[in-house]
Amino acid sequence: MKKILILNGSPSGDTGNCAFWIKGMKKFFPKGVSLDVVTLAKSGYSSSLKKRISDADAMVFVTGTYWDSWGSPLQKFLEQATELEGTSSVMGKPAAVFVLMHSVGGKGILSRLQGVLSTMGFLIPPMCGMVYSLVSDIALQSPSSHAKDFWQKEDAELIVENLLKATDLNVQWALWPVDKKDPRRKWLRS
Numbered sequence: 146m147k148k149i150l151i152l153n154g155s156p157s158g159d160t161g162n163c164a165f166w167i168k169g170m171k172k173f174f175p176k177g178v179s180l181d182v183v184t185l186a187k188s189g190y191s192s193s194l195k196k197r198i199s200d201a202d203a204m205v206f207v208t209g210t211y212w213d214s215w216g217s218p219l220q221k222f223l224e225q226a227t228e229l230e231g232t233s234s235v236m237g238k239p240a241a242v243f244v245l246m247h248s249v250g251g252k253g254i255l256s257r258l259q260g261v262l263s264t265m266g267f268l269i270p271p272m273c274g275m276v277y278s279l280v281s282d283i284a285l286q287s288p289s290s291h292a293k294d295f296w297q298k299e300d301a302e303l304i305v306e307n308l309l310k311a312t313d314l315n316v317q318w319a320l321w322p323v324d325k326k327d328p329r330r331k332w333l334r335s
């Protein structure tokens with residue numbers, strides 16, 4: 146059975162829009178897939194989360210937009226999960242990204258987050274990330290010939306499909322050297 150780990154990076158935790166998005170997205174996964182949701186605002190980085198990351202066949206990152214950035218629980222997670230960079234827990238593991246926003250800033254977050262995840266070692270499959278906004282939500286209530294050019298809730302279905310397809314890849318990825326010493330150590334001397 147394929148295991149998918151969904152990380153909710155919203156500071157609003159279980160009660161926010163990201164949690165609601167995750168609930169709605171679950172229907173796009175086939176029955177035989179196991180879905181594990183972690184709300185980073187509630188449970189942070191731990192040995193249990195490390196194990197769940199390591200066991201997952203793919204991961205889904207969900208965040209809102211907060212002053213042009215992803216959620217602080219997700220930022221904290223990325224800082225703490227730095228130790229996983231280039232390890233077998235993440236190397237080549239497919240990752241999908243969903244960003245919510247009211248109106249602006251989300252695409253920058255999507256691109257930057259995909260870049261960060263790729264640099265850590267995750268695999269970003271094609272068409273595996275989207276932004277959904279309040280603006281689109283309102284605009285899509287009126288029929289428009291432009292509608293197909295807007296990201297829509299239903300696009301999550303093909304993102305899930307691409308994510309699951311990517312889990313069938315079996316590639317021995319090459320690894321550049323990663324400095325495994327403490328990345329927090331001081332380097333300014335004078």
Ligand SMILES: Cc1cc2nc3c(=O)[nH]c(=O)nc-3n(C[C@H](O)[C@H](O)[C@H](O)COP(=O)(O)O)c2cc1C
Nearest residue numbers: 155161162163209210211212213245246247248249
């Ligand atoms: C503190 C804060 C800052 C926000 N900043 C932005 C922003 O810069 N751009 C935007 O389009 N939406 C912004 N929003 C709206 C949220 O991104 C949006 O409502 C999102 O769905 C929130 O998800 P959540 O309820 O899970 O936290 C902000 C919301 C909050 C609470």
